[in-house]
Amino acid sequence: MLEKQRCLSNIIETRGLSKTFNGRIVLDNIDLNIPRGSIFALIGPNGAGKTTLIRILLGLYKPTTGTFSIYTHNNDDNYNIRKDIGFMLHSPGLYPVLSSYENLALYARIYKIDNERERIEHLLELVGLTEYRDEKVHILSKGMRQKLVLARAILHDPELLILDEPTVGLEVETKIWFREFISNFVMNGDKTVLISSHELSELEKICTDVAILRKGKVAGVYNKFDLNETSLEDLYLKSGERD
Amino acid sequence: MAILMKELKVIYRNKTFILLKILFSLLYCAIGYGTKALYEQTGYDLNIAYYFIFVYSMSLALMMLYVYPISKDITERMNGGLENILATGYPLKRLILYKTLGLFLSLYIPAALMVIVIIAWSRLYLAGFLSLLVYLPLINGGIALNYICSTMLSVNPAVAMSKLSFYAIAVILVLTYGPVLGYRIGGYSIDMAVSITLAVLLSFAIVLAAYRKFRKIGIEELIGGAVYL
DSSP states (O other), X not given: OOOOOOOSSEEEEEEEEEEEETTEEXXXXXXXXXXXXXXXXXXXXXXXXXXXXXHHHTTSXXXXXXXXXXXXXXXXXXXXXXXXXXXXXXXXXXXXXXBHHHHHHHHHHHTTOSSHHHHXXXXXXXXXXXXXXXXXXXXXXXXXXXXXXXXXXXTTOOSEEEEESTTTTOOHHHHHHHHHHHHHHHHTTTOEEEEEOSOHHHHHHHOSEEEEEETTEEEEEEOHHHHHHSOHHHHHHHHHHTO | OHHHHHHHHHHHTXXXXXXXXXXXXXXHHHHHHHHHHHHHHTTXXXXXXXXXXIIIHHHHHHHHXXXXXXXXXXXXXXXXXXXXXXXXXXXXXXXXXXXXXXXXXXXXXXXXXXXXXXXXXXXXXXXXXXXXXXXXXXXXXXXXXXXXXXXXXXXXXXXXXXXXXXXXXXXXXXXXXXXXXXXXXXXXXXXXXXXXXXHHHHHHHHHHHHHHHHHHOOHHHHHHHHHTO
């Protein structure tokens, strides 16, 4: 399922991907190509299957039928491709009684990162949490926690970043911060971001490609040329009219 | 090891649990020393010492289960802690074993301290070390694994926790006060060998139940269950 072949154009490909839970179809025949170097937005109403798709790509769920492939630059058969993928899930998974540093250190050790201390200090500075380094996470605000989770997601310098609703419930300034961070992340290297979100106005400013999911199916896929001609909101609403 | 260190940090930052663990450890040591008086009063009946080494140590381990802060595991599951770790590719079975080890140490140490005190005054070295190195690790390992898997697999971990705690208390009452009540009410005295045999059989049953749950657990069941919390 996770093929480690080099692919120049797409970083993720899904073919006929479907997922059923207790007879209920959550994803139905998903065919997607996510281009390398893109900021690919996945949008859709609640229950459309976005989170399920993300969980399948992260190996948390097995698809009922269909396949998917993630192509990163490492061709070694023994390589764990998860090391090329960073993620922010809907649930942050931080430990409230551990400090910001300790939360990052846990994942640094899971990923077996060299120069753990320098890397964590650098990331804490990058996300503006240096002064909260030794503070327990339970005292951080929601925005700070989300920044910490983002730092954790890029701890191992992944090629692919998968973000599941990273800005939900955040204040405007933090949303803008996230938007700029994601843009810079992609621009500064051979990186790709797959982002699931309801924040259409924010996505519109940065995404290069969009897939709309409705009731477990792909209702539309659009690239930057389509987005130049019409707004994301219009595309989203039009995809709903076809139901 | 990163997961084990995380487990121990989270467990031992709970000040209430630390206090209870110290109190229980001291209490168990006192009980272990107190059995010497009982042993002397009953005319140096070795069965008393064996009973405390094998049966009472198991019961007290079960009692520690009741004070263990399992809420941290429930919170971790609800907050997505497990999901996030598993998304890195970290093996599920290894994650469970490290979580189990964290609980195991909490159950084992107080009971082991009691057994060491009993070994010291009774000089029952073979029985004592058999208990320390085989019997207690087996039971406590089985209990810990059973407990962790049950709370992970259950749609409502709080209910699973209550159920297991109830069974633990029931076993404690049956094995410790059962013989006394049986004698006082019915005049029936249970042979110590029977009590010890029951305790050993129960320990194997616990380990078997734990192994079956451990084999059944999968990432989807774990995450899917958390969705319904």
